[in-house]
Amino acid sequence: MPLPGNLLTTAMAVMPHTDVTRALDMALSLDVPFWPQLPNFSYYEDMYVQAAEHFPGIILDVGNRTLRFSIDRFAEEFEAALARFDDPGYFDVSETYSAVYHRFLSLDLADRPAIRGQLEGPVSFGFNVLDQDERPILFDDTVRPFMLEFMAKRLNVQLKRLKSRNANAFMFVDEPGLQFLFSALAGYSDIKAKGDLDQFFAQVDRPRGIHLCGNPDWDFLLNLDLEVLSMDIYTHAEIFSSYAASIRRFLDGGGLIVWGIVPTGMETFSHENLPSLIDRLESVWQALTKKGVDRDRLIAQGMLSPATCCLVNPDREKTVERAFASVNRMSRQMRETHRLG
Known part of the structure; x- marks a missing residue:
């Protein structure tokens, strides 16, 4: 499957919109569209809640917008969950x-360079969902192996459905929790995380990648068995540029980097323009090229996106839409500059 590169556009899925049609139209305005997640429209669309559908032991209170876990309830529901493990409908959204999601799947998307789906990853899900003792379920040796397999099945079912609409479909595993992995307070070592993520990705169909907006250990992340890395280069340009050896190895293996370059925060966005953003990204590439990373690969195996999602601006929908439009303009200009057609 050819991954879409050459500075085509996509975006992370979480959007601030409450108008479902408008959100879908915005997603379709990009080269590689996706189905939006709309937590301001419904708590069911919170990325953790969405990933928790059918997970045994979950206690969801939509009215109070809380997501909890009970080990006793997990034990009660575990056998019933196992009995559904061969049922794709059980793992679908x-x-x-x-x-x-289902509206997106009803569209004719075959002529797009690719389409994309997403699901919250097991590390972030396990960190954020707490049990009856206020303990992250990631630390439960009984729950964690099941969680890895459960999330892998959910990703695979979704990817299969997306591939029925476009053969070049791929998945983002959203893992904001990876930026906290190496904190002394995390209580979850990098060795344990590497083993768990290797086990997880061994069960996940290709192509697959990780998206996060934070600042993890980039060596750790770039050495996972992934095809795609989506990240906020606008904020983390200097830090990310210092990992040239791992970036070169990732690209040499055919990896695709989604450069999140256009800010979606209203104040930050207002201080930038197209030339300044292009210069910011080109400066990153220049720094990496000086360290031995092939410039042609950075471009051919790169996409452009907004830097982050945004749910907090007073005019958040307008700012996000402007960011999407800026990404598209930036792509057109840079593709022309680099003669990408």
């Missing part, structure tokens, strides 16, 4: 948990 239902219409209750997404207002737009």
